[in-house]
Amino acid sequence: MFSEKDLGQIAKRGSDLKIVEEQVENFKNGFPFLKVKKAATIGDGLIKLDDAEVTEMVDFFDQQASKKKLLKFVPASGAASRxxxxxxxxxxxxxxxxxxxxxxxxxxxxxxxxxxxxxxxxxxxxxxxxxxxxxxxxxxxxxLPKGLLEFHEYSDGTRTAVEEHMVEGASYANRNGRVRLHFTVSPEHKTRFKALIAEVKSAYEEKFGVQFLFSFSVQKKSTDTIAVNMDNTPFRKEDGSVLFRPAGHGALLENLNEQDADVIFIKNIDNVVPDHLKEETIKYKKALAGLLLSYQKKLFNFAKRLDKPEVSDYTRQKALSFLKNELSVVPPKGFRNWSNEDKLAYAKVKINRPIRVCGMVKNVGEPGGGPFWAQNSDESVSLQVVESAQINFNSTSQAEIFQNATHFNPVDLIVSTKNFKKEKFDLLAFRDPKTGFITEKSLTGKALKAQELPGLWNGAMANWNTLFVEVPLITFNPVKTVNDLLRKEHQPK
Known part of the structure; x- marks a missing residue:
């Protein structure tokens, strides 16, 4: 399938030949559909915080923030051309x-x-x-990428999306006056991002009394996926070389994997609002972070107890009960017949995982994924963000479950990527490689098939401990077309 010249090209770009060959097999075999059991709804996999609970979680986060390494992680590499x-x-x-x-x-x-x-x-x-x-x-x-566009107008000038993320970060990613922000950018625009930030940084630091610490990363070439012809043979460019294409936002899992923080806020570059509407966003970001830390405390406590040489039946049973009743992780059928040793091993695996708290808004007809209970490859059932491409719409029951979802994923995540020993998890070990996507594209008039890696907030985080929380619709204001900037949520007060 590959010539010596091809092998040289693959090696030069940093790709793993075995992975490239697996990608070709994925084209041949297709990806299996995810089996959804039911939609996550309020009281059944989806948490709804009342006002008192929101206040409690905000206060808890504020108490903990000075002790935690905070980071705001913003995928910002996409071009605004669409x-x-x-x-x-x-x-x-x-x-x-x-x-x-x-x-x-x-x-x-x-x-x-x-x-x-x-x-x-x-x-x-x-x-x-x-x-x-x-x-x-x-x-x-x-x-240009969306981050560099002038989004909002103020009495003293305008702000780009990047600047709005800076202002947001000063409010909830602030640890003792230091605000860390990480932007994933495309290589050709990195210089312009840095130039913009250099121009405005001091003014915002003076206005908010903070110090901004910026870092950048680019989507790695090694994460690009091979493209194939319609007969699943490698697609070749006019010069005879094999075509590789960017693999979607799932490729950013490697960028996230390189970050060092206790609490990471993840939010898309275009989901920002002017100052007069930020209060609700900031409040819920802190509330979700407080909830994350409260569950993290419980998980770490269990992890420490399960890590001891001798684990009591009581501890094992308590851990399994916590997984099922608090984290919505349902063991496979026949689990009750497993040996105590196997049950303990299962509990250890499920407890010791990265954690994510995902804000979910009420479904208002936006295209995209949502919160569901879904069956995993090990036959357990857990909470998953599921995209339409993962659903078998030829199955009436699966289609009905997906279409009856009450909530939508606005990409509003707070995550913890360290274990109880403060060691970083290898996030690549917690993705489900069978949740990629295959799409049809074309180049110079020739049809081709392209492959996306498991999405960052669905398949790439399939084996994380997950909490879904309802957040107000006002916290979700994406800019998909230029005229979205005319909506009242993006206009001056």
């Missing part, structure tokens, strides 16, 4: 739509309006605005 799909069609092909008309008519309500006016010389006809916004001679928004 935000402007309709605008590109209008600019390049003259395809005017209602979305384009809205953009042109409401141009002055965008935070970037003044910057755009400068590059167009004040011209406000549709073509001038589109070219000024998207072309490299103008603002070049068509090729």
């Amino acid at each position: 935000m402007f799909k309709a605008l590109f069609a209008a600019k390049d092909e003259g395809k005017t739509t209602e979305a384009v008309d809205t953009f042109v008519n409401e141009i002055n309500r965008f935070a970037f309006a003044k910057s755009l006016k400068k590059v167009t010389g004040g011209k406000n006809d549709a073509q001038s605005l589109l070219e000024g916004l998207l072309n490299s001679e103008g603002l070049d928004y068509g090729s």
Whole structure:
């Protein structure tokens, strides 16, 4: 299948030949569908905190924050080009739509309006605005990542999405005045991210009385997956080399794996709001972090007791009860017939895992995954974030379970990636490799099949201890198209 030249290419990019061969087998065999048992709903796998409990968890986090190494982790490498799909069609092909008309008519309500006016010389006809916004001679928004776009307008200027994450971080990722932020970026934009931060950092540090500590990483080339022809043979570029493609946000598990922190806040780059709406977001971020730390304390206590040379029946039974009743980890059928030694081994494995608390919003029809009870490869059942691509919609019962979900995943996670000895887990050991995705694409007019690694917040975290918590809808305000910035949640007060 691979020539000597191919093997040299694979080695040079840092890819593992065995893994590449497994990827080809995945194309041939496909990925198995995940078997969902039921949707996680309030009181049945989904926690709803009342006001008193929110306050209690916020206070607990505030008490613990100074003792913990905190980090805000923001996937920010995606290009914003999809935000402007309709605008590109209008600019390049003259395809005017209602979305384009809205953009042109409401141009002055965008935070970037003044910057755009400068590059167009004040011209406000549709073509001038589109070219000024998207072309490299103008603002070049068509090729920049979302993090570098002006999102919100204030009386003293505008803020990019990166700056809004800085402001958020100062409020909940603040340990004794030090705020650590990590952005995953594309290599070609890393310099611009650093330049923006260098320009604004001191002003925000003075305003919030903190010190910002930034770090960056790029999606590793070694995580790219091989592309194949429709007959599952390696797809080759015009120069004869094998085509490898970025493997989706699941590839960022390696970036997350390299971080050193006790509590890590994970949130997408485009889900930010202006200051007058931040209060609820900050409150729930702290509440989820407080809940994480409270469960972590219990898990660490069990882990220490299970780590002793002699473990009592009482401790083993208590650990198993905690897993099932508090963490929604249901053992496989026939578990009661297992030996005590096997039950103890099972308890140790399930207790000693990374922890994630996932905020979930009520389902309002957004595309994407949601919270479910699902069967794992070891036949146990646990809480999983499940995407539509993982569901067998030819099964009426599976389709109904998925479509009747009450909540949606807004990518609002707080995670703990260390064990009770303060050692970092190897996160790669806790993903389910059989939860990848296969999609059809094309290059230079030729059809191909591409493969994504298990998603960062679903398959990549399939074997984590998981808590689902309802969070208010106001905490979820993504910017998928440019006109989303016209929604009241992204406009000045």
